[in-house]
Amino acid sequence: MPRVSDEHLAARRQQILDAARVCFSRDGFHATSMQDVIAEAGLSVGAVYRYFKSKQELVMSIAMQVLSSADDVFAEIMSHDPPLPLADAVDRALEFVDRQTEPDGVFRIAIQVWSEALRDPELAAFVRARYTQFRGYYAAIARRAQEVGELPPDADIDAVGAALFGLIPAYALQRILADGPDRKTYAAAVRTLLMR
Amino acid sequence: MPRVSDEHLAARRQQILDAARVCFSRDGFHATSMQDVIAEAGLSVGAVYRYFKSKQELVMSIAMQVLSSADDVFAEIMSHDPPLPLADAVDRALEFVDRQTEPDGVFRIAIQVWSEALRDPELAAFVRARYTQFRGYYAAIARRAQEVGELPPDADIDAVGAALFGLIPAYALQRILADGPDRKTYAAAVRTLLMR
DNA sequence: GTGTCAAGAACGAACATTCGTTTTACACTG
DNA sequence: CAGTGTAAAACGAATGTTCGTTCTTGACAC
Numbered sequence: 001m002p003r004v005s006d007e008h009l010a011a012r013r014q015q016i017l018d019a020a021r022v023c024f025s026r027d028g029f030h031a032t033s034m035q036d037v038i039a040e041a042g043l044s045v046g047a048v049y050r051y052f053k054s055k056q057e058l059v060m061s062i063a064m065q066v067l068s069s070a071d072d073v074f075a076e077i078m079s080h081d082p083p084l085p086l087a088d089a090v091d092r093a094l095e096f097v098d099r100q101t102e103p104d105g106v107f108r109i110a111i112q113v114w115s116e117a118l119r120d121p122e123l124a125a126f127v128r129a130r131y132t133q134f135r136g137y138y139a140a141i142a143r144r145a146q147e148v149g150e151l152p153p154d155a156d157i158d159a160v161g162a163a164l165f166g167l168i169p170a171y172a173l174q175r176i177l178a179d180g181p182d183r184k185t186y187a188a189a190v191r192t193l194l195m196r
Numbered sequence: 197m198p199r200v201s202d203e204h205l206a207a208r209r210q211q212i213l214d215a216a217r218v219c220f221s222r223d224g225f226h227a228t229s230m231q232d233v234i235a236e237a238g239l240s241v242g243a244v245y246r247y248f249k250s251k252q253e254l255v256m257s258i259a260m261q262v263l264s265s266a267d268d269v270f271a272e273i274m275s276h277d278p279p280l281p282l283a284d285a286v287d288r289a290l291e292f293v294d295r296q297t298e299p300d301g302v303f304r305i306a307i308q309v310w311s312e313a314l315r316d317p318e319l320a321a322f323v324r325a326r327y328t329q330f331r332g333y334y335a336a337i338a339r340r341a342q343e344v345g346e347l348p349p350d351a352d353i354d355a356v357g358a359a360l361f362g363l364i365p366a367y368a369l370q371r372i373l374a375d376g377p378d379r380k381t382y383a384a385a386v387r388t389l390l391m392r
Numbered sequence: 393g394t395g396t397c398a399a400g401a402a403c404g405a406a407c408a409t410t411c412g413t414t415t416t417a418c419a420c421t422g
Numbered sequence: 423c424a425g426t427g428t429a430a431a432a433c434g435a436a437t438g439t440t441c442g443t444t445c446t447t448g449a450c451a452c
Contacts, residue, residue, distance in 0.1 A: 012431095028315050030226040034408060044433040045409080055408065108314055115311035117373055118304055119224050124373070131374035151388065159377045159385035162370060169369055170362025177313055177320070178327035181355045189355035192347065193390055205397095230442060240399040241443085251442065399448080407440075414433070421426080 013051050016041050017065070020058050025108050029059055029116060056120075063113045063123055066106045067130045070096060074137045083144035086151075086164060087191040093168045094183045101175045108176065110169075131165075138165040209247045212237050213261070216254050221304050225255055225312060252316075259309045259319055262302045263326045266292060270333045279340035282347075282360060283387040289364045290379045297371045304372070306365075327361075334361040 019041035023032040034055055038048050052058045073096040077089050084092065100106045117124040139161025145151045151160065167190060174180025181189070215237035219228040230251055234244050248254045269292040273285050280288070296302045313320040335357025341347045347356065363386060370376025377385070 009431095028311065031315060033406075035406090046411085046434070047432050049409070050431070111307075111314060112311045114369065114373060115224065115308045118307060119227060127373050128375060131370070135370070135374065135376075152391070155388045156377075156381060156384055159381040160388055162377050162382060163363065163366075163385040163389060166366025166370060167359065167362055170359075170366040173310065173365055174327070174331070174358060174362060177310060177323050178331065179324060180331075181352075181358050185352060185355040186358060188352055189359040192351045192356055193359060195348070208397095229440075231440090242400070242445090243398050245443070246397070249443095394452085396451085397449085399446100401444105401446085403442105403444075405441085405443105408438100410435105410437075412433105412435095414431105416431075417429100419426100419428090422424095 012043075012047070016043065016048055016051055016058070017061060020062055021065070021109070024059070024062055024112070025104060029112050059116065060120075060123060060126075062109065063116070064126060066109045066113060067127065069100070069106050070134065074134060078137055078140060082148065083141055086141065086145050087187065087194050089138070089141045090164060090167055090190050091183075091187045094171055094187055097168060097172045097175070098183045101172055107172045110172075111176070134168075135162050135165045138162070208239075208243070212239065212244055212247055212254070213257060216258055217261075217305070220255070220258055220308070221300060225308055255312065256319060256322075258305065259312070260322060262305045262309060263323065265296070265302050266330065270330060274333055274336060278344065279337055282337065282341050283383065283390050285334070285337045286360060286363055286386050287379075287383045290367055290383055293364060293368045293371070294379045297368055303368045307369075307372070330364075331358050331361045334358070 016037070020032075020037045023036045023040050026032075027036065034045070034048065037058065038045055041048065052061070070093075073093060077084060077092045083089075097107070101108075113123065113127060117127045135158075139158050142151060142155070142157050142160040142164060146153065146155055146157060151157075171180065171183075171186055180186065212233070216228075216233045219232045219236050222228075223232065230241070230244065233254065234241055237244065248257070266289075269289060273280060273288045279285075293303070297304075309319065309323060313323045331354075335354050338347060338351070338353050338356040338360060342349065342351055342353060347353075367376065367379075367382055376382065
């Protein structure tokens with residue numbers, strides 16, 4: 001189909017991305033061949049290579065989609081005024097994690113992205129930027145918690161933000177790899193630790 | 197060289213494992229070819245395949261070494277009587293993490309193991325067992341903290357253990373992928389959160 | 393000689409990617 | 423509104439490389 005609408009092109013591109021996501025989530029970046037993606041998309045080799053010039057570009061695109069998928073959640077958490085108590089702010093993120101640790105969720109791909117970022121500087125830069133941003137959200141929450149007296153005046157806000165943020169991927173990791181406690185139990189534990 | 201001592205055989209095996217570790221840490225499991233390992237070990241194809249019947253077996257062996265490397269640290273933490281305060285127990289583990297997030301440390305490989313475990317049931321079972329055990333250590337620490345009144349009597353000990361344990365890989369992840377705070381800062385933040 | 397160990401050539405499968413060809417949608421012509 | 427040209431889009435066989443693994447061969451200790 002030549003001379004085709006922009007919508008058509010965008011749809012095709014998304015069709016390939018969707019297929020890649022299915023394959024990557026199921027088999028991982030490395031065990032997925034381009035043939036697998038091509039078959040899943042129901043297209044031809046040439047078609048896929050028209051939209052993505054290499055497998056690496058496909059991986060990068062999926063990684064960016066995956067790492068960006070948490071933006072809305074963090075934005076929602078940040079939007080509260082007065083700010084959410086710390087434990088609640090963590091709990092909101094845990095809800096997201098709970099949804100996304102399912103077989104089709106983003107975390108199975110996110111773990112692979114971490115692994116890939118060890119070798120791919122472009123990906124590493126992206127991961128670094130994103131996670132720094134997320135941590136910043138939690139630092140902002142911590143700052144507001146400090147303002148309402150939930151944290152002591154001399155607390156290192158950025159560090160507290162880092163620790164709070166860390167609880168999120170930590171929960172995901174345990175859910176996926178180590179039969180961790182369910183969300184409510186984990187959230188209750190966080191509450192216990194924060195109780196003062 | 198036929199008829200060789202057991203020490204020789206064990207040394208050869210370790211020689212291969214050391215080479216594999218260097219390669220895996222530098223290039224990752226998938227970007228490392230058997231040829232790379234063979235060259236790094238300074239051996240021949242036949243020699244390596246005498247000691248490991250497949251690449252997967254090599255990966256599995258390295259993964260087991262890496263996931264077991266934290267045992268001593270946890271044992272040390274557990275050995276204190278009276279038990280360490282919670283924040284100190286976390287800080288001990290952070291020291292280990294600090295050492296092991298260096299380029300030659302175990303965490304660069306551990307992240308890959310997580311990724312690989314998503315696809316390899318044998319590896320997944322091993323990871324699950326190990327991390328469940330580590331979590332158990334922290335639950336034990338939490339229990340003793342409860343006994344001395346550092347935690348409320350109705351706290352869910354296993355869950356608190358999970359949350360505390362989670363802080364460890366969370367710190368590692370941030371150090372490696374996201375310019376996280378240094379150990380002292382992070383530990384201070386944990387202390388702030390636990391302060392009561 | 394016999395058994396053990398190492399060497400490295402050789403093998404087949406699978407891989408990402410290229411490229412020449414075919415198909416298709418649309419613009420333009422009369 | 424037919425007919426036609428054309429360039430974009432899709433196709434898929436073919437390419438060359440690299441991979442993990444096997445196999446044959448030889449060396450040396452006993």
